Each structure stands twice: as structure tokens, then as C-alpha cells.
Amino acid sequence: MMNRWHAVKRLLPILAGLALLLSACGRADLSTLQPQGPIAEKQYDLMKLSIGMMTVVVVIVFVILGYVLVRFRKRPGQTDIPKQVEGSHKLEIIWTVIPIILLVILVIPTVKYVFEFAEDYSKDKNAVQVKVTSHQYWWEFEYPQYGVKTGQELVIPTSKKISLQLNTADVLHSFWVPSLFGKIDTNPEGTTNKAYFEAPKAGVYFGKCAELCGPSHALMDFKVKAVDDAKFDEWVKEMKAPAVLPEDPALAATFEQKCLSCHAVGDKGGTLGPNLTGIGNKQAIASVLLGTDGTVEENLKTWISDPVKVKPGSKMPKVPLTAEELDGISKYLANYKLNYDNSGN
Ligand SMILES: [Cu+2]
Numbered sequence: 001m002m003n004r005w006h007a008v009k010r011l012l013p014i015l016a017g018l019a020l021l022l023s024a025c026g027r028a029d030l031s032t033l034q035p036q037g038p039i040a041e042k043q044y045d046l047m048k049l050s051i052g053m054m055t056v057v058v059v060i061v062f063v064i065l066g067y068v069l070v071r072f073r074k075r076p077g078q079t080d081i082p083k084q085v086e087g088s089h090k091l092e093i094i095w096t097v098i099p100i101i102l103l104v105i106l107v108i109p110t111v112k113y114v115f116e117f118a119e120d121y122s123k124d125k126n127a128v129q130v131k132v133t134s135h136q137y138w139w140e141f142e143y144p145q146y147g148v149k150t151g152q153e154l155v156i157p158t159s160k161k162i163s164l165q166l167n168t169a170d171v172l173h174s175f176w177v178p179s180l181f182g183k184i185d186t187n188p189e190g191t192t193n194k195a196y197f198e199a200p201k202a203g204v205y206f207g208k209c210a211e212l213c214g215p216s217h218a219l220m221d222f223k224v225k226a227v228d229d230a231k232f233d234e235w236v237k238e239m240k241a242p243a244v245l246p247e248d249p250a251l252a253a254t255f256e257q258k259c260l261s262c263h264a265v266g267d268k269g270g271t272l273g274p275n276l277t278g279i280g281n282k283q284a285i286a287s288v289l290l291g292t293d294g295t296v297e298e299n300l301k302t303w304i305s306d307p308v309k310v311k312p313g314s315k316m317p318k319v320p321l322t323a324e325e326l327d328g329i330s331k332y333l334a335n336y337k338l339n340y341d342n343s344g345n
Helices: 002-023 038-071 089-117 229-240 249-258 296-305 323-334
Strands: 128-135 138-143 148-151 153-157 162-168 173-177 181-186 193-197 203-209 222-227
Touching: 038 089, 038 181, 038 193, 128 153, 128 173, 128 181, 138 153, 148 153, 148 229, 153 229, 162 173, 162 181, 181 193, 222 229, 249 323, 296 323
Parallel strands: 128 162, 153 222
Antiparallel strands: 128 138, 138 148, 162 193, 173 181, 173 203, 203 222
């Protein structure tokens, strides 16, 4: 008896550690276990329901198993064969009916939510419509109601439903914001997927590509930035403002020639790469170089000087720039900031 207690005492710290580890699972901006919006909350409810039911079943099964093992074990001196039992209608009906009941309990909310989550808000004028286009390895967000296009940071108002229509420009990707909703595949044009979500709490939420799409799949992050209505309107206004080019005319010419063939700032430029308007505010450069790696300017330099080194398989070419041009363009872009949100988010 003493020995057994000893074993339990030894296991306790491990169990406590495990509980601690699991309870610390997930960040509020990146975890399905800490839902930050109504859809994520309902998805979490479904998880809790199914895990709860499974736990009850497992506990009951193991208790019965333990009881049977102890109660009907072979006793010392026992030589006769126990009474052989074959089939029991009563038991068979019980263990067929119970799982059916459990499945019905599970299926009712699941089916209800499947239809609820599939509702189409793409014609809803009160919802913010966003066309999502996935690229190897970045995300493009177009707001047809506002005439705005951006990349990598989906800025949304906290007060409205966000209605998405998703497609891919190349291979299959999947759009997932774990703490808000998800996930939804992006298919080629003609097979548009729709989804909607809400983010009633202002904040920045992390998004991920959830479909293996190439060597930089794991680096295909994005952010959802939920702001209040006033800030959102201000953001739209600033996104539509005329382009601000580098002050130095020679640098501006280089920038126009070498960068704006693919990228856009304000009302100028191309659409092959992400729109760079307000890139100085962004939390991450190329979606993976965060403030913790360096300043925005340093990260821009790292990225522009060798994109494929940062993101293997990236379609952004290594643009031939002199050291001064690289410095000048990185500095200019790092200072290309929008004022809609000065809270530091
Ligand atoms: Cu992807």
C-alpha cells in the first residue's frame, strides 16, 4: 500500500505540470481555445460538447472495465471454468441505443451551426464585403464597396459583419483566423467560396494559410486588424489618398520603375504584388519579419535584398538596386505610415 502511494506521489507533479501546460495552451490572438468572436465561440462550444461527451464515455467505460477486471479476476485456488455467457439482448440494445442518443445530441447543434455558418451575406449592404485572393505566399484583400485593395492586413470595423468571397490566384490555399473563425479553402475563379465572421473586440488577430501550398506555406501568415468605425473610415480615406512618392526625384524614379511595376502605393502602381500603402504601420514585413526581428526599416532591407531567402519560392524577384537605393527605398517605405490608428497596434 505504501509503495503504491509513493508511485502516485511521483506522478502528481507530472500531472500538475501537464495540466499547467494545457491550460496555458494558446494565445488569445491565435487560438481556437480562446475564441474572440461569435463564430469562433460557437465552434468552441461544439468542441467542448464533443470532448465533454467523449470524456464521460471514456470515464464510464474505464470504470466498468476496472470493476469487471477486479470483480471477475481469477481467485487463488480457483480451478473451475466460470460460467460461459454468450450474447445478451438487453446489453446489446443498451450499447446500441446509447451511442445513437449521443450522436443525436451531437448532431443537432452541429447541423444547426453548419447551416448558420454557411449563410450568405455577400448581398448584404450592411456587411463589409471583402474579396480575398490568395497567392503564393501572400493574401490580397479587396473592398469593392470602398474601392480599396490591400495585402497581408485585413483591416475591418468591429461593428459589422465581414462577408468574404475567396479565390486563389495560383494553387489551393486555406484562409484561417483561429481565434475568429475558420477555415475556408480558396479555390480557382469560378468556384468561389463564401464565408462571414465578426470581430466585436478591437485588436489584431493572427491568420494562417491552412492548406499546404508550397515551400513557404508555413510563412504565409496574415493579420486581421479590427478597429472601431471611425478608425476604419479614416483607414479607407487614407488608403485612397494620392500616392506619396519618395522626396528625392531620382529615388522616386527608381521606385516607380522597379517597384511600382508590381506593387501599388495610393493610386499608383500595379497589382501583381501586395499594395504597399501604409506598409510602415504593418506589424510584419513579408508577413514573417516581425518587430522582434528588427525595425520595419531593417526588415524591409532584409526582405527586399533577398526575398527568396526569407520566403523560399516567393515570386518577388531580387530587384537590382544599389546600396543607396536599397537604403533609400527601405527608409521611405518604413516611413510610409497611415494615421488612422495611432494606438500602436
Ligand atoms: Cu497557402
